[in-house]
Amino acid sequence: MIVRTLRLVPFLLAVAWASMVVAQGTPPAAPPPSASAEDPSKPCVTARKKLDKEQRSLAAATDALARDKKARESCSSKSMCARYDTSISATEKRKSRHETRVSRFKEDADKACRAPS
Secondary structure, eight states: OHHHHHHHHHHHHHHHHHHHHHHHHSOOOOOOOOHHHHSOOHHHHHHHHHHHHHHHHHHHHHHHHHHHHHHHHTOOSHHHHHHHHHHHHHHHHHHHHHHHHHHHHHHHHHHHHSOOO
16 A cells, blocks of 8 residues: 555656646736726627627528529429519518618617727
8 A cells, every 4th residue: 555655656746846847937827908998888799799680681681682583593383483583572672671771780880889089
């Protein structure tokens, strides 16, 4: 029992010595930056989130429109073509609404994120 413990002593001393060397060699942690200097305000963060969400919706509408137009070119029946026409029309309207909202949300985000003078 004592022989086993004596075999571990050099290993434990080496580990302790290595941890001390590593701890002394690392520079001290930098202080955290001040929250008010670099972090955007809550209204700014909220406005950016709304803008990002609306831009994703606009991208989805654009992708859906392109997909439906491509499918419309190769439709095989009159009813299928009519469904694609309806879908394309609705998606174009939705896309224009998203574009309007994106421009409005950009303005809101610019106002909310502008640095106070």
